[in-house]
Amino acid sequence: MFSRRFMPLLLAGTALVAAQPAHAQSTDDIGVEILQLLVDEGVIPAQKAQDLLAKAKVAAELRRQREAPASATTIDVSYVPEATRVELREQIKKEVIAEAKTGGWIAPNAMPDWLHGLTISGDFRLRYQGEFFPKSDPLHQVGNFPSFPDFNAINAARGVTNAAGFPIINSTIDRHRVRYRARLGLDAKINDFVSVGVQLASGDDAGAISTNKTLGDYFNKDQIWIDRAFVRLTPVKGVNLIGGRIPNPFVSTDMVWDPDINPEGVVLNLEHGLGGDRSIFATAGYFPLQENEIFGRDRRFYAGQVGVRGTVIDDLHLEAAAAYYDYQNINSIKNAPDGSRLNDYTAPGALAKGNSLFNMRTDGLTTLAGLASDFNLLNVTGAITYTGFGDTGVRLTGDIVKNLAMISRADLLRLDSNSLIKPGALGWQVRLDVGKAHVTKRGDWRFAAAYKRVETDAVLDIFTDSDFGLGGTDVKGYLIEGELGIYKNTSIGVNWYSTDSIERAPFSVDVLQLNLSTRF
DSSP states (O other): OOOGGGHHHHHHHHHHHHTOOTTSSOTHHHHHHHHHHHHHTTSSOHHHHHHHHHHHHHHHHHHHHHHSOOOTTOOOOOOOOHHHHHHHHHHHHHHHHHHHHTTTTOOTTSSOGGGGGEEEEEEEEEEEEEEEOOOOBGGGTBSOOSOEEOHHHHHHTTOEEGGGOOOEEOOSSOEEEEEEEEEEEEEEEOSSSEEEEEEEEOOSSSOTTOOOEESOSTTOOOOOEEEEEEEEEOSSTTEEEEEEEOOOOSOOOTTTSOTTOOOEEEEEEEEEEEETTEEEEEEEEEEEEEOOTTTOOOEEEEEEEEEEEEEEETTEEEEEEEEEEEEESOSOOOOOTTOOOTTGGGSOSOOOSSSOEEEOOOSSSEEOEEEOOOOEEEEEEEEEEEEEETTEEEEEEEEEEEETTOOOHHHHHHHOTTOOOOOOOEEEEEEEEEEOSSOOSTTOEEEEEEEEEEOTTSSOTTTSOSSGGGSSSSEEEEEEEEEEEEETTEEEEEEEEEEEESSSSOOOEEEEEEEEEEEO
């Protein structure tokens, strides 16, 4: 990119050389010095300076011939009109500007090549969120159970004393919030084989499944989190190795992975074309969840996915994939009956709500929540898109997941004889989208409706959709979404979620979201 601060010098240099009078001290010395300065500063290469100097001298020679007095030995030359001279100067000026725009005047190593591959993007969303609970009447067993323990808060405190009472989750008081989400991304192509990406995002906390920031903290300054930080290697076409805090590499829905999740790990992705837009792909990855320095029982999971995508027949497109997620050391270990706490380190670092839990403590006085089930997930996702209606697309998506390592009811009772929850291993959803896949201009629109049912241990509750049922598993219900473009890259939208619990005590909630979104 040509720096504007050098443009006046360059135009002045060429103008001085082109405008030198034949009878005065040569002013092209000054022009040459200016051009030499630009070469020394690395703004233009020496050859470009020579070319400009030659063009300027041609203009000066035409002027000298026109102004020289005639004599017997003088060969007359045709008069060069003023308009022609102006045209010549304008031509030189245009060439200077054109070369600057194309970057041709940048000398080697004056600026790194990868800066030309730099892309900045971002988005901002302002949201009203209302959460509406049914009227509660415990006496007549109507409405939500009023005292759901907040096990995430319990574990964050490394356990609580039973006599002091448990922190609880709100399940009875309607809530009204104004929230925003801000994200800023930077992607840089270093060369033909290497690129890097970084994204910053807002958020109430460092949790994996939300970048929403709730307003209402006495104007205190907000935190910014590193949401993505990764490197991508592409040694050959169709082969990508990605590592760091990366965009979700799997074909999936929000039932298994919340849309805001950017997992940490290393992934190898392969894709092979089958002709046209059809291809097959495979993805394999390793993802550390919690590194345990002292006890060596690291939490992690391995993942693999294979799939196909492309046009089946005219205007009908298919994408289908099967994935397997194998979690290691994810479940907790109950402490010995003597009341010791040697196994407290196996308590989960984060919990939402819905997964089967038990009290890891055996002292009868305190509580620390442990994750009861292991998780080995088989997930099949498919979507058919019809594009025969012009700009209006129709997409039908189906998703099913089963936890092949779910704990049995008998094993759960051995961990917690008071458990009333029946473990469930299955999750599924169907979804219909109509309209634009991405709303980018005024008048664009999209509409979506879905039904979803996620049993207690079908997926990890900390990674599933944070909006549906206010997050977690053991939830069923429907959702409706709508979005309308009002300006370029700016839209308004409304989301409605209505959900109920499946196995646990009654927990019903309706969630309304009104959005104003813009992106660049």
